[in-house]
Every structure is written in C-alpha cells, then in structure tokens.
Amino acid sequence: MATFELYRRSTIGMCLTETLDEMVSNGVLSPELAIQVLVQFDKSMTEALDSQVKSKVTIKGHLHTYRFCDNVWTFIVQDAIFKYDETQENVGQVKIVACDSKLLTQ
C-alpha cells in the first residue's frame, strides 16, 4: 500500500517523530525500526482519516500563492475562513499542502 509521508508534519506525526528521534539518539531504538514505525504511522493515519473521519470542511479565502510541484499542491491562503461542524475559524494565513489522492489508489 502506497502511503504519504505528508501526515508526518501533523501534530501527531511530529510528536511521533520527536519520540523516535529521542529513542534513536538514546540508542534504545534502531533507525530501521524507527522508520518502520513511521511507515506504519503513514498507513494508520491514512486509514483512520479514510474510515473514521466523516466531517466536511469548507475553506474560503484569498489565494496568495499556489504551487504544483511533484504532484503536490501547495496553497497559501490569506484571510481564510474555515467552516466545519457549525464552527467557523478565521485564519490570517494558512498553508495547505495536498498530495494527489489518485496516487494512493494506483
């Protein structure tokens, strides 16, 4: 199963990465095993988002920068408005990084 390393930049991914860093640097964990854990995280996170999350979000704002490189879209949106679950969040500037979903199904 193909996976994205994209989600490693999320809070949960960063926490895991930091944990693995510490354990590898302390010699408790081998780098190979740490990578296996990260790869498993990629899979588990993707599966969880696909199977467990049902919420829908709408994003509006001013597109300050767009970039499409290596099948990854990057948007920097200013004055963004996020609406979800009857909640609205206003953000001065947000970065959106999105991989091609078709790459996972292939």
Added chain:
Amino acid sequence: MASSTTSTVYIQVIEDVINKVREEFINNGGPGEGVLSELQGLWELKMMQAGAIVGPIDRSAVAKSMAPGATSNTVHDLNVPYEGPEEYETPTADLLFPPTPLQTPMQTPLPVQTPLPGTAPTPLPGTMDNYNIPTGGTPITPSDYPSINENGVSDGKSGRPNTYMQPPSPWLNQRPPLDVNVAYVEGREDADRGGAANQPTTQDFFLLSGKRKRDEFPSQYRPSGGYIPQQDGAADKLEVGEGSNSIVNRIPQLDGPIPDPYDDALSTPNIYNYQGVVSEDYNVANTPAPQELQAATPAMVNQNDILDDDEDEPLNENDDDDDLDDVDQGEELNTQHLVLAQFDKVTRAKSRWRCTLKDGIMHINNKDVLFNKATGEFDF
C-alpha cells in the same frame, strides 16, 4: 486543543501503530515490549503536552484488549476505542499517571540499553538523516539487526566529521593570514609610500587583502568629509608614507589578472562605487585586460555587478524575496495554521480557484481538526 473526535482518532491511530509494529519490536531480535510501551508512552505524553489529545487515555485497557489478536485486524482495533470514548473520560487519574511513569523509565533505561554510545552525541538532525536514508518498509531480519551496530559506527563517523570540521576552520584561518601577510606587507609599503590618490585602484587590485582596501577607505572618505574617525588607525598607515606608487605599479601588474577575480569575489562592491571608475575603462579592461588597465579591470567587474544589481536584480530580488517570504512565512505557519490533505481535484476559472480535498489534518488556531472532505474556494 483538539476536538474530542480528533483526540479519539489520534488515540486510535497511536494504538493501531503500536499494535502493528509490536511484532517487529518483539520478534527478530527487536528491542522488546518494554521499548514499545516506552515509545507509546512518550508519544502520548507529547501529544497531551501539545494538546492534541484531550482527556485521559485508558491505555492499559485498550492495549490489553487489542494486543492479542488485533495486530492484523485494523478495523476492529479502530472500532474498539472509537466506541468507548465515554470510558476515557472517567479514569482521569489513571490516564494522567501512565505518561509519567512511562517517561521516567524512559530516561533511566536509556543509558543502560544504549548499544551505540556514538549515537547519543550525534545531534537529532543527524539521526533523522540516518533513518531517513534507509528505505522504509524493509523488514528487520536477524541479519539486519546487527546492522544497527554498523549504523552506530556510521553514526560515530558522522559524529567524527564534527571533530574534523574544527580543524578546517584553523586551516581556513591560517591560509588567509599567509596571503594577507604577504600582500599586506607590500600593501603597507604601498600605503605608506604611496598614499597618494593618483592610483588608488591599482593598489586595490594589487593588494588582494581586504585590509588593504580598508586602509584605502579612509583615504577616499577623508577627502570627501572624514566621516569615520574609527578608521584613523588604518589611515595613519596611509598617511605615514607616500611615494611608493611606482613599486606598487610594477608588482601588481604581474599578479593583477589572476588575483583580480579573486579580489572581486572577496571585495565589497561598495568600495568601487566610491572610486567612481569610468565605465569605459571597465569595458576596455574586461576584454583585453592590459597591464595598466588591470587596476581598472577588477573595478570594472565589480561595478558591472553593481550595475546589474541596480538595474536587473531589483526585479529578480523582489521575486526571490517574495518566494522566500512566502516560504518562510509558510514554514513559520507550519506550527500555527497548516492543512495537510489529499486533493481530488483542483480547478481554476480565471482567478477563481476551486479545490476538493480529502482525508485532511488541519492545525488551525492551535486546534487539530480532521476532515474527510473539504472544498476550497479561493480568489487569486
């Protein structure tokens, strides 16, 4: 801060990951269950500190129930914790405690188990590189496990360069002094004897050292207005002697062509601006580079660069700045507002952008929000 659903999903993901790597930890000479629980405890602790997991985590119950046969059954694992969010909230004390005990064992056992003393000193970035390099997904076989030692060795090597790195700096430090001293002595003579403003440019080029140029600064500034009293020290040398221009001229010409580009790189262009060398001279000097013109040659290159900066680069610089700013801002925003997702479709009609995203993690206003679908409408 995280919504309860986000926290729930995070907990389930942690459980799922832990359960699915358990076999690797226990079998094939892995570090064992203790290290795995340590990993989970530290991970969850960080998540709670980051506010991504709210409420207590009844980890023991979940782990026990899931540990036996849940390894291969993903759906089942996810459902178990998902159904029981209510349970999490009750055992507050239990939830709060697990992280701390886990953390403390972490710190102590670490030195004991460290097979690789060399790894510890290596900075985190280095370690990251270490386990970014190897391809993920390769199962660890007994034969592979010893490779850890190899990695440790490699780590030690990677650490060694640090020690090597220091020697280079002395090297670099030593080289400049040597060159500078030679040029600088001559420069002093030149400066002392030939402080005259007749051929400042030749002196500059001939004197490769930046110090020499610095010495000239005062001389150039002084006529205009003597702004900088601090430079008097260097100026004293210039003032001390005058009249060695002839000597300077003789020698510089020989060295001139080769050192000039080198000087150009090292020298600050501002110096040449003040000299105000004629552009015509530069053009002439650039191609033929005659002996007498050599002095002007380096100046020409520098001024050309300067001209380029003034004329062309403003546009380029602005572009670069924009990009850099964007990137920098974006990087800075990573910790604040970031959306990580997959895109199904991105379309544009004139300045109207529409994108459909799926399976995303948003970190907005210090909250983690997950979404299955997202639509974006942006004006560019």
